[in-house]
Amino acid sequence: MSGEEHEERARQLAEIRAWLERRMIELNQELEILRRMSEYVDEELTQMSFRKADTLARRLEEAKPSTPQATAERPVVRSVRSRAGTNLATVSYTRDEVRFQLSPGVELRSDDKPFTSFLLRKVLDPMAEEDRKKVEAGELDESRALSYEIMYDGDRVKAIVVRNYREEARLRELISSVRWTLETVSSR
Template identity: 45%
Template sequence: MQTEDAEVKRLAELKTFLEQRMADLEHEIDSLRMLLEIVDRELAAKSFKKAQPPEAAEKEVAALRMIRSRSGSLLATMALKEKEARIVFNPEIRVTQDMRPFSSFLLRKVLDSMREADLQRVSEGKLGQSDVLSYEVVYDGDTARELIVKNYRDEQRLREIVNSVKWTLDTIASSYK
């Protein structure tokens, strides 16, 4: 009987221990839940900011300009951003790479000259390499569809580019007539 009483006593102690341990764990779980709620609130407050209107996106919205001939017919459409001008030629005007006013005047004499002047200013330390004028002609087969000019930098240069494009396309268009 003595062993049976000792066993009952041990079982009772074990039961008390288990109940106490369960109570401690439940208390710990409650504390962890409260801490988790606090962390969730702080995380929500700090990571989710109110939406602000994107300033950079507003600057990147292109202003459209129509480039017209002396007679008023559409020669090209220009989408103008802060550092880039995309000039899309009128599809009715067929411009090829080997056409004289396009390659010899617009590309070589105007744009390449501007680029060379910029490179000279870079070598003199007056201009950063990332600010040098560059351009790309987008072709569809052998027909030029678009001229992309980057880093034109100021209104005077842009005006010179637009006037040169206008003269070039007007000259090409009048040669068709």
């Protein structure tokens, strides 16, 4: 290969490399937009489902206005899926409780970092602490304070139950936080 051919080949390779780098940046930007859109759709679906449960509860109350027995609210049930579409858990929720039943293939251990350092310490514990402070200040009845329970099979987490989440924003945060935790653990 002559010097000119060598230089021409190097120039072509440099152009290809520059194009590849530009294309990777474009694809990463597109992927980020798709992720944000997916999160937005998830939030909208959560809000729609939450409203349906509210509407259902109102209809039940209207249908039986003065019955002394409390009718159990039917939970809204949906899948928690990874971005790739894998079923990570089933979430069922009412106005008072949200329950995450992990899928059999999901291996979330009690000592996994995303579980302990993120879901427990950064999401659930701060929510519970916020409610505890409101109870102490007299702003919230103790029976309405957020509490959670983790159900284990050995050291494997099989279900997460959160009671008294009270706010739609908290429900969305819980669902997205559990999804992130399970997706992070599943991708290992």
